[in-house]
Amino acid sequence: MTIRAIAASVMASLLLIAPAAHAQEKKGTGPVPEMSGLWLVQDPGSGSWTDWFDNVPKPKLQPDIIADNQRMAASEAAGNVVNRAPRTAACPIGNLPMMMASSPPINIVASRDEVLMGSESNRGRFVYTDGRPHRDVKAPSYVPTGFGDSIGHWEGDTLVVDTIGFAPRVCDSRRPVMLVPGGGRAKDTTHLVERYRLVGPDELSVTFTWEDSTVFLAPHTYSYTYKRLPEGIPIENNEEPAVAQPDRQYTTTKAEK
Protein backbone atom coordinates (compact mmCIF):
# COMPACT_ATOMS: atom_id res chain seq x y z
CA MET A 1 0.00 0.00 0.00
CA THR A 2 1.37 3.39 -0.92
CA ILE A 3 1.73 6.26 1.55
CA ARG A 4 -1.00 8.02 -0.38
CA ALA A 5 -3.36 5.07 0.07
CA ILE A 6 -2.57 4.77 3.79
CA ALA A 7 -3.17 8.48 4.33
CA ALA A 8 -6.43 8.35 2.43
CA SER A 9 -7.55 5.33 4.44
CA VAL A 10 -6.72 6.95 7.80
CA MET A 11 -8.44 10.18 6.81
CA ALA A 12 -11.53 8.33 5.66
CA SER A 13 -11.68 6.50 8.99
CA LEU A 14 -11.38 9.72 10.95
CA LEU A 15 -14.02 11.43 8.86
CA LEU A 16 -16.37 8.54 9.53
CA ILE A 17 -15.73 8.70 13.27
CA ALA A 18 -16.08 12.46 13.62
CA PRO A 19 -19.78 12.79 12.64
CA ALA A 20 -20.68 9.85 14.92
CA ALA A 21 -19.00 11.49 17.88
CA HIS A 22 -20.76 14.75 17.11
CA ALA A 23 -24.11 12.99 16.84
CA GLN A 24 -23.58 11.34 20.22
CA GLU A 25 -22.76 14.67 21.76
CA LYS A 26 -25.93 16.18 20.33
CA LYS A 27 -28.00 13.27 21.55
CA GLY A 28 -27.55 13.86 25.22
CA THR A 29 -24.03 13.86 26.59
CA GLY A 30 -22.86 17.06 24.98
CA PRO A 31 -23.62 20.71 25.53
CA VAL A 32 -27.23 21.73 25.74
CA PRO A 33 -28.59 25.25 26.24
CA GLU A 34 -27.65 26.50 29.69
CA MET A 35 -30.92 27.22 31.47
CA SER A 36 -29.46 27.40 34.96
CA GLY A 37 -30.21 30.61 36.78
CA LEU A 38 -32.88 32.66 38.45
CA TRP A 39 -35.96 33.24 36.26
CA LEU A 40 -38.80 35.68 36.88
CA VAL A 41 -42.18 35.03 35.28
CA GLN A 42 -43.41 37.97 33.19
CA ASP A 43 -46.77 38.93 34.65
CA PRO A 44 -48.30 41.61 32.41
CA GLY A 45 -49.01 43.60 35.55
CA SER A 46 -52.62 43.01 36.39
CA GLY A 47 -51.84 43.39 40.08
CA SER A 48 -54.29 40.63 40.91
CA TRP A 49 -53.24 37.03 41.44
CA THR A 50 -56.58 35.69 40.23
CA ASP A 51 -56.52 37.84 37.10
CA TRP A 52 -52.95 36.76 36.35
CA PHE A 53 -53.67 33.09 37.02
CA ASP A 54 -56.64 33.20 34.64
CA ASN A 55 -54.79 35.21 32.00
CA VAL A 56 -54.36 32.25 29.66
CA PRO A 57 -56.39 30.91 26.74
CA LYS A 58 -59.62 29.55 28.14
CA PRO A 59 -59.61 25.75 28.40
CA LYS A 60 -62.53 23.63 27.23
CA LEU A 61 -63.69 22.15 30.52
CA GLN A 62 -65.92 19.26 31.51
CA PRO A 63 -69.37 20.45 32.69
CA ASP A 64 -68.81 19.28 36.28
CA ILE A 65 -65.55 21.26 36.46
CA ILE A 66 -67.38 24.36 35.22
CA ALA A 67 -70.04 23.81 37.87
CA ASP A 68 -67.38 23.33 40.55
CA ASN A 69 -65.64 26.55 39.48
CA GLN A 70 -68.93 28.41 39.82
CA ARG A 71 -69.50 26.91 43.26
CA MET A 72 -66.00 27.93 44.42
CA ALA A 73 -66.41 31.45 43.06
CA ALA A 74 -69.72 31.83 44.92
CA SER A 75 -68.16 30.49 48.11
CA GLU A 76 -65.26 32.95 47.92
CA ALA A 77 -67.64 35.81 47.10
CA ALA A 78 -69.50 34.90 50.27
CA GLY A 79 -66.32 35.46 52.27
CA ASN A 80 -65.00 31.93 52.55
CA VAL A 81 -61.39 32.88 51.90
CA VAL A 82 -59.62 31.22 54.82
CA ASN A 83 -58.11 27.78 54.49
CA ARG A 84 -59.41 25.80 57.45
CA ALA A 85 -58.13 22.41 56.40
CA PRO A 86 -55.82 20.87 59.02
CA ARG A 87 -52.23 20.45 57.89
CA THR A 88 -51.36 16.82 58.54
CA ALA A 89 -48.63 14.43 57.46
CA ALA A 90 -51.02 13.18 54.77
CA CYS A 91 -51.06 16.60 53.09
CA PRO A 92 -49.04 16.54 49.88
CA ILE A 93 -46.26 19.07 49.46
CA GLY A 94 -45.93 21.39 46.48
CA ASN A 95 -48.16 22.93 43.86
CA LEU A 96 -46.61 22.88 40.39
CA PRO A 97 -49.03 25.15 38.49
CA MET A 98 -48.92 27.76 41.26
CA MET A 99 -45.13 27.59 41.59
CA MET A 100 -44.59 28.12 37.87
CA ALA A 101 -46.97 31.11 37.83
CA SER A 102 -45.88 32.77 41.08
CA SER A 103 -43.80 35.89 41.41
CA PRO A 104 -40.90 34.37 43.38
CA PRO A 105 -38.26 33.55 40.78
CA ILE A 106 -37.74 29.96 39.65
CA ASN A 107 -34.20 28.87 40.47
CA ILE A 108 -33.01 26.32 37.90
CA VAL A 109 -29.90 24.19 38.23
CA ALA A 110 -29.57 21.99 35.14
CA SER A 111 -27.08 19.18 35.50
CA ARG A 112 -26.75 16.42 32.93
CA ASP A 113 -28.89 13.85 34.74
CA GLU A 114 -31.26 15.97 36.77
CA VAL A 115 -32.71 19.47 36.72
CA LEU A 116 -33.55 21.17 40.01
CA MET A 117 -36.26 23.82 39.99
CA GLY A 118 -36.55 25.69 43.25
CA SER A 119 -38.79 28.53 44.20
CA GLU A 120 -38.12 31.22 46.78
CA SER A 121 -34.96 29.34 47.61
CA ASN A 122 -36.95 26.49 49.07
CA ARG A 123 -36.95 23.06 47.52
CA GLY A 124 -39.10 22.42 44.53
CA ARG A 125 -39.19 20.13 41.58
CA PHE A 126 -36.83 17.41 40.43
CA VAL A 127 -36.77 16.62 36.70
CA TYR A 128 -34.81 13.49 35.82
CA THR A 129 -33.01 13.72 32.49
CA ASP A 130 -30.99 10.52 32.77
CA GLY A 131 -33.33 8.49 30.58
CA ARG A 132 -35.23 6.76 33.36
CA PRO A 133 -38.96 6.10 32.91
CA HIS A 134 -41.64 7.45 35.21
CA ARG A 135 -41.98 5.81 38.58
CA ASP A 136 -44.97 3.53 39.04
CA VAL A 137 -47.28 6.25 40.31
CA LYS A 138 -50.02 3.67 40.94
CA ALA A 139 -47.82 1.69 43.33
CA PRO A 140 -48.73 1.92 47.03
CA SER A 141 -45.16 3.04 47.79
CA TYR A 142 -45.49 6.13 45.60
CA VAL A 143 -46.10 9.27 47.63
CA PRO A 144 -47.92 11.73 45.37
CA THR A 145 -47.06 15.41 45.62
CA GLY A 146 -48.22 18.61 44.04
CA PHE A 147 -45.09 18.47 41.86
CA GLY A 148 -45.80 14.99 40.47
CA ASP A 149 -43.14 12.76 38.93
CA SER A 150 -41.18 14.53 36.19
CA ILE A 151 -38.83 13.16 33.56
CA GLY A 152 -37.25 15.20 30.78
CA HIS A 153 -35.35 14.86 27.55
CA TRP A 154 -33.84 17.22 25.02
CA GLU A 155 -35.35 17.69 21.58
CA GLY A 156 -32.77 19.87 19.89
CA ASP A 157 -32.61 23.05 21.95
CA THR A 158 -35.83 22.32 23.84
CA LEU A 159 -36.12 20.56 27.18
CA VAL A 160 -39.33 18.54 27.14
CA VAL A 161 -40.63 17.64 30.60
CA ASP A 162 -43.32 15.03 31.14
CA THR A 163 -45.14 14.92 34.46
CA ILE A 164 -47.69 12.53 35.95
CA GLY A 165 -48.47 11.36 39.48
CA PHE A 166 -49.98 14.51 40.92
CA ALA A 167 -51.72 14.30 44.27
CA PRO A 168 -55.47 13.67 43.98
CA ARG A 169 -56.29 16.32 46.57
CA VAL A 170 -54.60 19.09 48.52
CA CYS A 171 -55.23 20.34 52.03
CA ASP A 172 -57.22 23.46 51.26
CA SER A 173 -60.79 23.75 52.45
CA ARG A 174 -61.57 26.38 49.80
CA ARG A 175 -60.36 24.38 46.80
CA PRO A 176 -59.34 20.84 47.69
CA VAL A 177 -57.83 20.09 44.28
CA MET A 178 -54.91 21.94 42.64
CA LEU A 179 -56.04 24.57 40.19
CA VAL A 180 -54.56 24.97 36.73
CA PRO A 181 -54.40 28.45 35.14
CA GLY A 182 -57.63 29.14 33.31
CA GLY A 183 -59.80 27.08 35.66
CA GLY A 184 -58.68 23.49 35.19
CA ARG A 185 -57.43 20.96 37.73
CA ALA A 186 -54.24 18.96 38.25
CA LYS A 187 -54.75 15.64 40.01
CA ASP A 188 -53.85 11.97 39.89
CA THR A 189 -55.29 11.51 36.39
CA THR A 190 -53.56 14.56 34.91
CA HIS A 191 -50.68 14.56 32.44
CA LEU A 192 -48.54 17.65 31.85
CA VAL A 193 -46.00 18.28 29.11
CA GLU A 194 -43.76 21.36 29.39
CA ARG A 195 -41.42 22.63 26.70
CA TYR A 196 -38.54 24.84 27.92
CA ARG A 197 -36.66 26.84 25.32
CA LEU A 198 -34.31 29.81 25.50
CA VAL A 199 -35.68 32.40 23.11
CA GLY A 200 -32.87 34.82 23.95
CA PRO A 201 -29.85 34.72 26.24
CA ASP A 202 -31.97 36.03 29.10
CA GLU A 203 -35.44 34.91 28.08
CA LEU A 204 -36.97 31.52 28.68
CA SER A 205 -40.23 30.35 27.15
CA VAL A 206 -42.19 27.54 28.77
CA THR A 207 -45.23 26.07 27.05
CA PHE A 208 -47.54 24.03 29.26
CA THR A 209 -49.95 21.45 27.84
CA TRP A 210 -52.36 19.82 30.30
CA GLU A 211 -54.32 16.70 29.46
CA ASP A 212 -56.94 14.99 31.61
CA SER A 213 -60.17 13.68 30.11
CA THR A 214 -61.91 14.11 33.47
CA VAL A 215 -61.10 17.84 33.43
CA PHE A 216 -60.46 19.05 29.88
CA LEU A 217 -62.41 18.36 26.69
CA ALA A 218 -59.21 19.07 24.72
CA PRO A 219 -55.54 19.61 25.69
CA HIS A 220 -55.10 22.96 27.45
CA THR A 221 -52.04 24.88 26.28
CA TYR A 222 -50.54 28.22 27.31
CA SER A 223 -47.06 29.74 27.53
CA TYR A 224 -45.18 31.84 30.06
CA THR A 225 -42.10 33.93 29.46
CA TYR A 226 -39.46 34.21 32.17
CA LYS A 227 -36.66 36.80 32.32
CA ARG A 228 -33.26 35.91 33.72
CA LEU A 229 -32.08 37.73 36.85
CA PRO A 230 -28.32 37.56 36.23
CA GLU A 231 -27.24 38.83 39.62
CA GLY A 232 -30.33 37.73 41.48
CA ILE A 233 -29.91 36.57 45.05
CA PRO A 234 -31.95 33.56 46.15
CA ILE A 235 -34.24 34.60 48.92
CA GLU A 236 -35.66 32.43 51.63
CA ASN A 237 -39.14 32.30 53.03
CA ASN A 238 -38.40 33.71 56.46
CA GLU A 239 -41.97 33.52 57.62
CA GLU A 240 -41.70 32.57 61.28
CA PRO A 241 -43.70 29.39 61.80
CA ALA A 242 -45.64 28.79 64.94
CA VAL A 243 -43.90 26.37 67.24
CA ALA A 244 -45.78 23.10 67.25
CA GLN A 245 -48.90 23.43 69.32
CA PRO A 246 -51.14 20.43 69.73
CA ASP A 247 -54.27 22.57 69.76
CA ARG A 248 -53.45 24.51 66.57
CA GLN A 249 -55.89 23.42 63.92
CA TYR A 250 -54.76 25.07 60.73
CA THR A 251 -51.92 27.09 59.30
CA THR A 252 -51.97 30.65 58.13
CA THR A 253 -51.77 30.78 54.37
CA LYS A 254 -50.74 33.62 52.14
CA ALA A 255 -54.36 34.03 51.11
CA GLU A 256 -55.28 35.00 54.66
CA LYS A 257 -52.99 38.02 54.72
Add this chain to the structure above:
Amino acid sequence: MAVRGLLALVVLVWSTSALAQGGAATARPDLSGYWELRFDSFNVPRAPLTTAAQGALEMRRAKDQDAIRGCVNVGMPAVMDDRGVLDIRQSPAVIGMVARSPSSTRYIYTDGRKHPDAEELEGTTNGHSIGRWQADTLVVDTVGFNERGITAIPGGGYRTSRAHLTESYKLAASGDQLTVTFTWTDPTVFRTPHSYTFRYYKVGAMPEPRVLNCIQNDADRARFLTERPAPARF
Protein backbone atom coordinates in the same frame (compact mmCIF):
# COMPACT_ATOMS: atom_id res chain seq x y z
CA MET B 1 2.04 17.43 -2.95
CA ALA B 2 -1.28 15.61 -2.80
CA VAL B 3 0.11 13.18 -0.18
CA ARG B 4 1.43 16.08 1.87
CA GLY B 5 -1.96 17.76 1.68
CA LEU B 6 -3.79 14.63 2.74
CA LEU B 7 -1.42 14.09 5.65
CA ALA B 8 -1.88 17.69 6.75
CA LEU B 9 -5.63 17.19 6.72
CA VAL B 10 -5.30 13.98 8.72
CA VAL B 11 -3.15 15.78 11.29
CA LEU B 12 -5.67 18.63 11.43
CA VAL B 13 -8.64 16.29 12.00
CA TRP B 14 -6.69 14.27 14.57
CA SER B 15 -5.46 17.32 16.47
CA THR B 16 -8.95 18.83 16.57
CA SER B 17 -10.28 15.57 17.95
CA ALA B 18 -7.45 15.31 20.47
CA LEU B 19 -7.98 18.89 21.59
CA ALA B 20 -11.65 18.22 22.13
CA GLN B 21 -10.88 15.13 24.15
CA GLY B 22 -8.17 16.93 26.06
CA GLY B 23 -10.64 19.67 26.84
CA ALA B 24 -12.99 17.12 28.25
CA ALA B 25 -10.22 15.44 30.22
CA THR B 26 -9.17 18.69 31.87
CA ALA B 27 -12.74 19.87 32.45
CA ARG B 28 -13.93 20.60 35.94
CA PRO B 29 -14.86 17.55 38.00
CA ASP B 30 -18.60 16.96 38.11
CA LEU B 31 -19.76 16.74 41.70
CA SER B 32 -23.31 15.85 40.65
CA GLY B 33 -24.76 12.82 42.33
CA TYR B 34 -26.44 11.41 45.38
CA TRP B 35 -24.13 11.55 48.36
CA GLU B 36 -24.42 9.78 51.68
CA LEU B 37 -22.64 10.70 54.88
CA ARG B 38 -21.72 7.68 57.00
CA PHE B 39 -20.53 7.14 60.54
CA ASP B 40 -16.86 7.51 59.66
CA SER B 41 -17.38 11.26 59.33
CA PHE B 42 -18.39 11.86 62.90
CA ASN B 43 -14.90 12.17 64.34
CA VAL B 44 -15.01 15.95 64.52
CA PRO B 45 -12.41 17.82 66.60
CA ARG B 46 -13.69 19.92 69.47
CA ALA B 47 -14.14 23.54 68.47
CA PRO B 48 -12.04 26.25 70.21
CA LEU B 49 -14.94 28.26 71.64
CA THR B 50 -14.83 31.71 73.12
CA THR B 51 -15.98 32.10 76.71
CA ALA B 52 -19.08 33.92 75.51
CA ALA B 53 -19.94 31.09 73.14
CA GLN B 54 -19.53 28.48 75.86
CA GLY B 55 -21.95 30.43 77.99
CA ALA B 56 -24.51 30.66 75.19
CA LEU B 57 -24.54 26.97 74.23
CA GLU B 58 -27.56 26.04 76.35
CA MET B 59 -29.66 28.89 74.99
CA ARG B 60 -28.63 28.01 71.43
CA ARG B 61 -29.49 24.38 71.98
CA ALA B 62 -33.00 25.33 73.12
CA LYS B 63 -33.38 27.59 70.10
CA ASP B 64 -32.36 24.75 67.79
CA GLN B 65 -34.94 22.51 69.45
CA ASP B 66 -37.62 25.09 68.73
CA ALA B 67 -36.53 25.17 65.09
CA ILE B 68 -36.85 21.39 64.85
CA ARG B 69 -40.30 21.49 66.43
CA GLY B 70 -41.35 24.30 64.11
CA CYS B 71 -40.06 22.61 60.92
CA VAL B 72 -37.91 25.68 60.22
CA ASN B 73 -35.43 25.29 57.35
CA VAL B 74 -32.46 23.70 59.07
CA GLY B 75 -29.81 25.62 57.11
CA MET B 76 -26.05 25.32 57.25
CA PRO B 77 -24.26 23.30 58.43
CA ALA B 78 -27.13 20.88 59.15
CA VAL B 79 -27.87 20.66 55.41
CA MET B 80 -24.45 19.11 54.91
CA ASP B 81 -24.78 16.54 57.72
CA ASP B 82 -28.37 15.62 57.00
CA ARG B 83 -29.11 11.98 57.80
CA GLY B 84 -30.76 11.61 54.40
CA VAL B 85 -28.92 11.44 51.10
CA LEU B 86 -27.69 14.78 49.77
CA ASP B 87 -28.44 15.56 46.12
CA ILE B 88 -25.74 17.70 44.47
CA ARG B 89 -26.36 19.04 40.96
CA GLN B 90 -23.72 20.93 39.03
CA SER B 91 -24.18 23.19 36.06
CA PRO B 92 -21.47 25.40 34.55
CA ALA B 93 -22.55 28.45 36.54
CA VAL B 94 -24.21 27.18 39.70
CA ILE B 95 -24.29 24.14 41.94
CA GLY B 96 -27.48 23.17 43.78
CA MET B 97 -27.67 21.03 46.89
CA VAL B 98 -30.89 19.52 48.21
CA ALA B 99 -31.18 17.81 51.58
CA ARG B 100 -34.06 15.68 52.78
CA SER B 101 -34.70 17.61 55.98
CA PRO B 102 -36.72 20.82 55.88
CA SER B 103 -34.33 23.19 54.16
CA SER B 104 -33.85 25.57 51.31
CA THR B 105 -31.91 24.43 48.28
CA ARG B 106 -28.33 25.55 48.73
CA TYR B 107 -26.86 27.38 45.74
CA ILE B 108 -23.13 27.86 45.09
CA TYR B 109 -22.38 30.27 42.28
CA THR B 110 -19.31 29.39 40.23
CA ASP B 111 -19.75 32.02 37.50
CA GLY B 112 -17.21 34.40 38.99
CA ARG B 113 -19.63 36.67 40.78
CA LYS B 114 -18.76 38.25 44.12
CA HIS B 115 -20.82 38.29 47.28
CA PRO B 116 -23.43 41.06 47.23
CA ASP B 117 -22.72 44.11 49.34
CA ALA B 118 -23.61 43.50 52.96
CA GLU B 119 -26.48 45.98 52.88
CA GLU B 120 -28.07 44.12 49.95
CA LEU B 121 -27.71 40.71 51.50
CA GLU B 122 -30.61 39.51 53.59
CA GLY B 123 -29.37 36.72 55.81
CA THR B 124 -30.53 33.18 55.11
CA THR B 125 -30.05 29.85 56.83
CA ASN B 126 -27.70 28.70 54.07
CA GLY B 127 -25.93 32.02 53.53
CA HIS B 128 -24.64 33.25 50.17
CA SER B 129 -22.08 30.96 48.57
CA ILE B 130 -19.62 31.54 45.76
CA GLY B 131 -17.14 28.99 44.52
CA ARG B 132 -14.03 28.82 42.38
CA TRP B 133 -12.06 25.89 41.06
CA GLN B 134 -8.43 25.48 42.09
CA ALA B 135 -7.33 22.62 39.85
CA ASP B 136 -9.61 19.74 40.86
CA THR B 137 -10.77 21.31 44.13
CA LEU B 138 -13.82 23.50 44.48
CA VAL B 139 -13.27 26.21 47.10
CA VAL B 140 -16.50 27.70 48.42
CA ASP B 141 -16.84 30.91 50.41
CA THR B 142 -20.05 31.60 52.32
CA VAL B 143 -21.26 34.65 54.24
CA GLY B 144 -24.67 36.21 54.86
CA PHE B 145 -26.10 33.78 57.34
CA ASN B 146 -28.97 34.42 59.69
CA GLU B 147 -29.51 32.69 63.01
CA ARG B 148 -32.63 30.68 62.20
CA GLY B 149 -32.91 26.93 61.81
CA ILE B 150 -30.45 24.51 63.39
CA THR B 151 -27.37 26.56 64.14
CA ALA B 152 -25.22 23.93 65.86
CA ILE B 153 -21.85 23.36 64.22
CA PRO B 154 -20.20 19.92 64.42
CA GLY B 155 -17.56 19.92 67.15
CA GLY B 156 -19.22 22.77 69.05
CA GLY B 157 -20.29 26.31 68.48
CA TYR B 158 -23.10 27.69 66.42
CA ARG B 159 -23.83 29.71 63.31
CA THR B 160 -24.32 33.46 63.71
CA SER B 161 -24.79 36.30 61.23
CA ARG B 162 -21.06 37.03 61.60
CA ALA B 163 -19.99 33.54 60.60
CA HIS B 164 -17.74 32.97 57.60
CA LEU B 165 -17.44 29.49 56.15
CA THR B 166 -14.84 28.18 53.72
CA GLU B 167 -15.21 24.72 52.21
CA SER B 168 -13.08 22.66 49.86
CA TYR B 169 -14.68 19.90 47.79
CA LYS B 170 -12.63 17.18 46.16
CA LEU B 171 -13.60 13.90 44.54
CA ALA B 172 -11.74 10.77 45.63
CA ALA B 173 -11.82 7.02 44.95
CA SER B 174 -12.40 7.49 41.23
CA GLY B 175 -15.36 9.74 41.88
CA ASP B 176 -17.12 7.43 44.34
CA GLN B 177 -16.23 9.58 47.33
CA LEU B 178 -16.40 13.28 47.99
CA THR B 179 -14.37 14.86 50.77
CA VAL B 180 -15.40 18.24 52.08
CA THR B 181 -13.33 20.23 54.54
CA PHE B 182 -15.26 22.91 56.43
CA THR B 183 -13.56 25.83 58.16
CA TRP B 184 -15.63 28.21 60.26
CA THR B 185 -14.45 31.56 61.50
CA ASP B 186 -16.48 33.82 63.74
CA PRO B 187 -14.82 36.02 66.37
CA THR B 188 -17.89 35.83 68.57
CA VAL B 189 -17.87 32.01 68.65
CA PHE B 190 -14.40 30.61 67.83
CA ARG B 191 -11.03 31.63 69.27
CA THR B 192 -9.33 30.20 66.19
CA PRO B 193 -10.76 28.80 62.94
CA HIS B 194 -12.60 25.54 63.44
CA SER B 195 -12.05 22.86 60.76
CA TYR B 196 -13.35 19.37 60.18
CA THR B 197 -13.69 17.03 57.21
CA PHE B 198 -16.62 14.93 56.04
CA ARG B 199 -16.45 12.08 53.57
CA TYR B 200 -19.51 11.37 51.44
CA TYR B 201 -20.14 8.16 49.54
CA LYS B 202 -21.86 8.13 46.17
CA VAL B 203 -25.06 6.10 46.04
CA GLY B 204 -26.95 5.10 42.94
CA ALA B 205 -30.42 6.30 43.74
CA MET B 206 -32.27 8.71 45.93
CA PRO B 207 -34.52 7.11 48.52
CA GLU B 208 -38.14 8.15 48.16
CA PRO B 209 -39.80 10.25 49.30
CA ARG B 210 -37.01 12.71 48.66
CA VAL B 211 -38.36 15.43 50.87
CA LEU B 212 -39.43 15.08 54.47
CA ASN B 213 -42.97 16.35 54.85
CA CYS B 214 -42.46 18.11 58.18
CA ILE B 215 -45.73 19.10 59.83
CA GLN B 216 -45.18 21.79 62.41
CA ASN B 217 -48.67 21.36 63.83
CA ASP B 218 -48.48 17.61 64.21
CA ALA B 219 -49.59 17.17 67.83
CA ASP B 220 -48.10 13.70 68.17
CA ARG B 221 -44.76 14.88 66.83
CA ALA B 222 -44.79 17.87 69.17
CA ARG B 223 -45.39 15.57 72.14
CA PHE B 224 -42.61 13.22 71.02
CA LEU B 225 -40.17 16.13 70.74
CA THR B 226 -41.04 17.71 74.05
CA GLU B 227 -41.96 14.98 76.51
CA ARG B 228 -39.30 13.38 78.63
CA PRO B 229 -39.20 9.67 77.74
CA ALA B 230 -40.22 7.16 80.37
CA PRO B 231 -37.48 4.71 81.39
CA ALA B 232 -37.55 1.52 79.40
CA ARG B 233 -38.79 -1.58 81.25
CA PHE B 234 -37.34 -4.95 80.40
